[in-house]
Amino acid sequence: MSFPKKPGGKSLDVLKTLPRISLANLRPEPGARKEDQRRGRGQHGGNRSGRGHKGERQRGTRPRLGFEGGNTPFYMAIPKYGYNEGHSRRPQYHPLSLKRLQYLIDLGRVDPTQPIDLTQLVNARGVTIQPLKRDYGVQLVDEGCDIFAAKINIEVQRASEGAIAAIERNGGIITTSFYDPLSLEILIKPVPFFMRGQPIPRRKLPGEEMVPYYTDAENRGYLADPEKIQQARLALAQKYGYILPDISKDELYQMLCMRKDVRQIFFGLAPGWVVNMAEKKILKPTDEKLLKYYSS
Amino acid sequence: MLRLSLVVCGRRVAKRFCLQFASSFSSENALPSNLLLPTNLVDPARLKRPPPPPDCSLPVLRTCSAVVPSHLTPVHTWVETLEKQDSEPLGVAHLHPDVFAVAPRLDILHTVETWQRAYKRISHANTKVRSEVRGGGKKPWQQKRTGRARHGSIRSPIWRGGGVSHGPRGPTSFYYMLPMKVRVQGLKVALTSKMTQDYLHIVDSLNIPTPDPQYLLDLIKQRHWGQSVLIVDISEEFPENILQATANLKTVNLIPLIGLNVHSMLKHESVILTLETINFLEEKLLWHDQRYTPLYPFKLPYCDFP
Numbered sequence: 001m002s003f004p005k006k007p008g009g010k011s012l013d014v015l016k017t018l019p020r021i022s023l024a025n026l027r028p029e030p031g032a033r034k035e036d037q038r039r040g041r042g043q044h045g046g047n048r049s050g051r052g053h054k055g056e057r058q059r060g061t062r063p064r065l066g067f068e069g070g071n072t073p074f075y076m077a078i079p080k081y082g083y084n085e086g087h088s089r090r091p092q093y094h095p096l097s098l099k100r101l102q103y104l105i106d107l108g109r110v111d112p113t114q115p116i117d118l119t120q121l122v123n124a125r126g127v128t129i130q131p132l133k134r135d136y137g138v139q140l141v142d143e144g145c146d147i148f149a150a151k152i153n154i155e156v157q158r159a160s161e162g163a164i165a166a167i168e169r170n171g172g173i174i175t176t177s178f179y180d181p182l183s184l185e186i187l188i189k190p191v192p193f194f195m196r197g198q199p200i201p202r203r204k205l206p207g208e209e210m211v212p213y214y215t216d217a218e219n220r221g222y223l224a225d226p227e228k229i230q231q232a233r234l235a236l237a238q239k240y241g242y243i244l245p246d247i248s249k250d251e252l253y254q255m256l257c258m259r260k261d262v263r264q265i266f267f268g269l270a271p272g273w274v275v276n277m278a279e280k281k282i283l284k285p286t287d288e289k290l291l292k293y294y295s296s
Numbered sequence: 297m298l299r300l301s302l303v304v305c306g307r308r309v310a311k312r313f314c315l316q317f318a319s320s321f322s323s324e325n326a327l328p329s330n331l332l333l334p335t336n337l338v339d340p341a342r343l344k345r346p347p348p349p350p351d352c353s354l355p356v357l358r359t360c361s362a363v364v365p366s367h368l369t370p371v372h373t374w375v376e377t378l379e380k381q382d383s384e385p386l387g388v389a390h391l392h393p394d395v396f397a398v399a400p401r402l403d404i405l406h407t408v409e410t411w412q413r414a415y416k417r418i419s420h421a422n423t424k425v426r427s428e429v430r431g432g433g434k435k436p437w438q439q440k441r442t443g444r445a446r447h448g449s450i451r452s453p454i455w456r457g458g459g460v461s462h463g464p465r466g467p468t469s470f471y472y473m474l475p476m477k478v479r480v481q482g483l484k485v486a487l488t489s490k491m492t493q494d495y496l497h498i499v500d501s502l503n504i505p506t507p508d509p510q511y512l513l514d515l516i517k518q519r520h521w522g523q524s525v526l527i528v529d530i531s532e533e534f535p536e537n538i539l540q541a542t543a544n545l546k547t548v549n550l551i552p553l554i555g556l557n558v559h560s561m562l563k564h565e566s567v568i569l570t571l572e573t574i575n576f577l578e579e580k581l582l583w584h585d586q587r588y589t590p591l592y593p594f595k596l597p598y599c600d601f602p
Contacts, residue, residue: 012492015400019337021489023562029403123599125588192592277597 091136091210093158094127098166099144101126105152115258115267116154118179122188131185140164140174153256155222158213164220165236171245173256177222178214180204183265190266194275199285202263202271202294222262263294270294348372348388357387357500358571362582368393371491375498375571378538379505381515389498389571392578394585396491398484405489408474408482408558417470426451426459480584486561487577495566497521502529502570507540512548522565528553530572553577 019025040049051058066073104110109124118138121127129135137157145166152172159176167174179187183203186193206214206223214221217228237244247256263271272294274283285291348354350372357375364370371393374385391397426432432451439446453461490496497519504511516525524547527538532552542550551560553573561567569577 011400012397012488015489015492016494018493019334020493020495020565021402021405021562022565023409023559026402026406026409026562028406032403122591189592191596191598195596 088134090134092134093137093139094129094135095141096121096127096138096156097141097143098148098163101140101154102144102148102150105150112150112152113252113255115255116152117267118155118157118184118187119190119266129184129188131181131188135184136181137179137184140167142166151250151252151256153258155260159219161218161236165240165242168233168236168244169240169242171247171250173247174220175222175259176214176219177260178203178206178210179265187265191277194277197274197276199274200265200269200271203265205262222259345374345385348374348385352388354385355387356390358389358574360390360392360578361575362392362578364392365394368397371396373491373496373498375500376519378499378502378512378515381511381518386500389574391491391574392582395484395578395581396487396496398481398488400489400492401481401485402489404478404482404485405558405562408479409562411472411474411479412557412559414470415472419464419468419470421464421468422466423460423463425461425463425465426453429457429459432458477584480581482558483556484581486558487567490561490567495522497566497568498574499568499570501535502527502538503535504537504541507537509541509545509548512538512541512545516548516566521568523547524564525549525566525568526551526560526564527568528556528573529570530576 015021038045040046048058051060056062066075068074101110104121104124104126105112110116110120110126114120118127118129121138122129127138129138139158140154140156140160140163142160142162145162148166149170150172151170152167154167154172155175155177157176157178159174164174180203182201186200205211211223213219215223217224217232220229220232233244247253250256258267260267261270265271269275269282270284272285272290275281276283285294352372360370370390373389373391375387375389376385377383426449429451432449434449436447436450437444447455449455449458451458453459487496516522527542527548527550529550530553534550538550542548547564549560549564553576556577
C-alpha cells in the first residue's frame with residue numbers, strides 16, 4: 001500500500017525556491033527548437049550550396065522519377081496484373097475480435113443489457129469506421145473466442161463461424177445485416193445527421209452479390225428464415241460440441257429478441273421521421289404517399 | 297528611471313538576504329553600490345503566512361467534488377475576504393491536485409504562450425514585386441552596341457527603385473492550433489506554478505465596501521500580493537464597486553473565467569480566484585483527463601458531455 005504522496009512531489013518543492021515564473025523566464029526545452037537549414041550561407045554551406053559539381057545535379061535538369069536513361073524502365077517492363085483492379089469497389093469490413101469486445105464490455109464502455117449495434121461500438125470508441133474508404137461495417141473475428149463470456153444481442157455486418165459459435169454458446173444472439181454507405185454514415189454519427197434536419201432514409205437492400213450471404217441461415221443473415229436460423233443454431237452447437245442454452249427462459253429474452261426491421265436504421269426510429277435535437281422533438285410524416293413510400 | 301528602480305528594489309531584497317545570511321558575510325555588511333539583482337527574486341517578507349496546517353481550526357469552506365486519486369492528497373489553501381483590508385483568512389479550501397499540483401511543465405507554458413501570441417497574428421507587411429512596381433514594361437535601351445549592361449526593365453530587383461525579389465508578401469497569417477489537451481495542460485501548469493510559488497489567492501466573493509481604487513491598492517500592498525493582480529470572477533456580471541475600482545487601474549485587472557489564459561496569468565504577479573470559479577475550473581479542466589476522442593466537434597450535443 002503506497003503512502004499518499006505530496007501532490008507534485010519534489011519538483012514543486014524546488015519550484016517554491018525559484019524566482020517567479022513570468023513572461024521573461026519562459027524558454028523552450030533545450031533541443032526543441034532546431035534551426036532551419038539555409039543553403040548558400042557560410043564557408044561550408046556556400047560555394048555550391050550542397051548541389052554537387054556541374055551537370056544535371058547542380059543545374060537542376062535531372063529527368064523524371066523512374067527514368068532509366070532510355071531503356072524501358074522497371075515500372076513499364078513489368079506486365080500488369082489486376083491485383084488492385086476494382087479496389088475501390090471492394091467492400092471492406094473492420095475486424096472486431098471477441099477479445100476486444102470482451103475488453104469493452106468489462107470496462108463498461110459497451111452495455112451488454114442493451115442490443116449492441118454499430119452505433120454503440122463507435123460511441124464506445126471500440127472501432128473506427130470510415131465509410132468513405134469503402135468500409136461497409138464491422139466483421140466479427142474468431143480471436144478470443146475461448147475467453148469470451150458475455151450474453152449479448154449483437155448486430156454486425158459479417159461474422160466468422162467461430163465467432164457465431166462463441167456468442168451463441170454464451171446464450172447470446174448474433175445477426176448479420178447490411179447497411180448501404182449512406183445508412184452506414186448515418187448509423188456511425190447520428191448526431192451530425194440529425195442536425196441536418198433531413199428525414200431518416202430507408203436502408204437499402206443488399207446488392208446481387210451480397211443477397212446469398214444475407215439470406216443464408218448459416219451466417220445468421222437478417223433476410224434469412226427464422227426457422228432455418230434455429231436449425232442452424234442447433235447444427236452449429238453439435239458441430240462445436242456445446243449445449244445450446246435455452247434463451248426463452250432468460251430474463252433478458254425481450255431485449256435479446258429485439259431486431260431491426262429490414263428498412264430500419266435505428267432502434268425506435270422509423271424511416272421518414274425527422275429528429276429535432278434543439279427542441280428534442282420527433283416529427284413524423286402525415287402525407288399518404290410519403291407513408292406508403294416509407295413503409296414499403 | 298527603470299535602472300534606478302531596479303537597483304532600489306534589488307537593494308531592499310538584497311538587504312533582507314544579507315540580514316538572513318549575516319553569519320556567512322562576516323566582514324561585508326555593506327552592499328556593493330553596483331549590485332544589480334533581478335526584481336523577481338524570491339522575497340522573504342512576502343512569505344509571512346505559511347500554508348494552513350492539517351489541524352487548522354478554521355472551517356473547510358470547499359472540498360473537492362471530483363474524485364481525488366488515492367495516491368494524491370488535495371492542496372490546502374487559505375480563503376480570504378476583500379471586505380476588510382486587514383482581516384484574517386475566513387477558512388481553508390481543498391483544491392484538486394490534478395489541476396493545482398501537476399508537474400511543472402515549463403516547456404508547455406512556453407509552447408502555449410508562443411501560440412497565444414502567434415495564432416492571432418496577421419502581418420500586413422507587403423512589398424511590391426518587379427511586376428507590381430509602377431512602370432518598367434519597356435526595355436530601357438537596345439540589347440547591343442550601347443556599351444552599357446543589358447537590361448529588360450527599369451524595375452528589376454537589381455535596379456534602384458525596382459521591385460523586391462524575396463520580400464514579405466501581403467497579409468500573412470501565423471494561425472495554428474495546438475491540440476486541445478496541450479492548451480488545457482498549459483492552464484493547469486500555470487495554475488500550479490502560481491499556487492506553489494504562493495501567488496494564487498482564493499477569495500470568497502468580490503464584494504468590496506467602497507468603489508475607491510485606493511482601497512484595493514492598500515489592500516494589495518498590505519497583503520503583499522505584488523505589483524499586478526489579476527482578479528477572476530465566474531461570469532461577466534461583476535459587483536459595481538469592484539468594477540468601478542478597477543476601471544482606471546492599469547495593474548489590477550478583472551476578467552471573467554472564460555477569459556482565463558496563460559499569458560494573462562504570467563503577466564500579472566498575483567491571481568485571485570473566487571470559490572465558484574474553482575468549482576467551474578476543476579470541472580472543466582478535469583473532464584479532459586478522462587474524455588473520449590471526439591467523433592464530431594464538441595459543439596454538437598453528446599450524450600455524456602454536459
